[in-house]
Amino acid sequence: MEKHKPNIRKQDGATHYFCPKCGNHILSTKNMSQSGEKMNCCPECGQGIDWIGMIIRGGLCAMWPIEINGNLDGPGGLKNYGLFQKTILEVYSYFSNYLMEIYPDGPALYVDNVACNSGYTPITTLVFRKYIIIKLHIDPADPAEKIAFQFAHELTHYVYYIKYGLIKEKADDNEETVCTAASLIYLHDVMPENFTLYNDYVKSLEHAGYRNGAALAEQTGYDFSKLIEKI
Ligand SMILES: [Zn+2]
Ligand SMILES: [Zn+2]
Numbered sequence: 001m002e003k004h005k006p007n008i009r010k011q012d013g014a015t016h017y018f019c020p021k022c023g024n025h026i027l028s029t030k031n032m033s034q035s036g037e038k039m040n041c042c043p044e045c046g047q048g049i050d051w052i053g054m055i056i057r058g059g060l061c062a063m064w065p066i067e068i069n070g071n072l073d074g075p076g077g078l079k080n081y082g083l084f085q086k087t088i089l090e091v092y093s094y095f096s097n098y099l100m101e102i103y104p105d106g107p108a109l110y111v112d113n114v115a116c117n118s119g120y121t122p123i124t125t126l127v128f129r130k131y132i133i134i135k136l137h138i139d140p141a142d143p144a145e146k147i148a149f150q151f152a153h154e155l156t157h158y159v160y161y162i163k164y165g166l167i168k169e170k171a172d173d174n175e176e177t178v179c180t181a182a183s184l185i186y187l188h189d190v191m192p193e194n195f196t197l198y199n200d201y202v203k204s205l206e207h208a209g210y211r212n213g214a215a216l217a218e219q220t221g222y223d224f225s226k227l228i229e230k231i
Contacts, residue, residue, distance in 0.1 A: 003048035004048070005050050013030055014029065026038075052096070064092075067110050069113070073085075078115070084138060088151050091155060095152075103162045103163060107130065107161065121136065122150045122154050126161065134151070136151060137150065145194035148187065174209070176213070180210045180213025181216040182224070183198070183213070185222050185223070185224050186224070
């Protein structure tokens with residue numbers, strides 16, 4: 001069943017969250033206190049509720065607004081779109097758990113895929129000095145670990161934009177190293193059966209900025225919270 005974000009209404013200084021299907025009241029926050037819980041599904045109608053990207057604490061709701069190109073899910077799109085979407089949201093959720101408290105507000109993030117090689121993909125770019133677009137390069141037969149490896153790298157560039165602002169300088173080798181290390185730590189943590197393959201791949205890269213990601217990931221003991229101190 002597809003999950004949906006809760007409906008949010010602000011009233012008299014409180015923020016209320018409702019089931020998007022039946023309107024059942026799920027939780028409220030006001031003046032640093034919270035009543036109710038983030039439930040996975042509505043106890044009234046069973047609708048799955050998507051809390052990804054929403055941290056509710058002290059009456060504030062923080063999030064990094066994310067949208068995945070919906071046109072990928074259709075004719076001429078990505079045959080493995082379901083896997084693409086699921087993997088992206090899992091990586092996003094992993095990052096949120098570590099970073100949302102430190103960086104509650106992020107610019108709008110749009111995730112797209114480029115099927116044929118246009119030269120520079122995967123890539124993270126700033127558009128209109130306002131939005132971030134991440135373009136991955138995933139083929140229909142590609143497995144989840146490849147999607148995760150590409151997206152975790154690019155999402156780390158996004159975190160750099162949050163920390164240093166949208167006017168930050170172009171990524172240098174040091175930033176590429178941290179981004180590559182983030183991908184390896186994610187695999188080490190979440191998809192350990194695929195870690196060695198990608199670790200060996202990174203170690204074999206010609207470009208030192210990327211290659212050094214393997215050593216940096218190892219240096220942190222594959223601890224994501226240690227890596228983010230390097231951002
Ligand atoms: Zn409901
Ligand atoms: Zn990069």
